Amino acid sequence: MQVRDILEMEPTMEGTSGLGTSGPQPCTVIWVHPAKRFFVVEFRSAITGETWREAVWFPLKPNEPEQCGIGFHQRLDK
Numbered sequence: 001m002q003v004r005d006i007l008e009m010e011p012t013m014e015g016t017s018g019l020g021t022s023g024p025q026p027c028t029v030i031w032v033h034p035a036k037r038f039f040v041v042e043f044r045s046a047i048t049g050e051t052w053r054e055a056v057w058f059p060l061k062p063n064e065p066e067q068c069g070i071g072f073h074q075r076l077d078k
Contacts, residue, residue, distance in 0.1 A: 005029040
């Protein structure tokens with residue numbers, strides 16, 4: 001994933017309820033954490049044209065070390 005990639009994601013922001021946002025919407029990746037911990041996407045409202053941003057965690061793969069604020073630790077549920 002790189003900056004300026006276009007993704008299809010469902011917004012999680014509470015303020016979008018009632019605006020006809022059912023299902024995924026296009027969004028643009030605007031920043032990726034250097035250690036690939038999370039990324040930030042920007043949505044644009046089709047109704048008002050306003051934009052908002054959301055941070056999204058990268059999904060963990062099975063048996064991949066989990067990330068925390070201190071560093072990498074092995075999963076205990078192996």
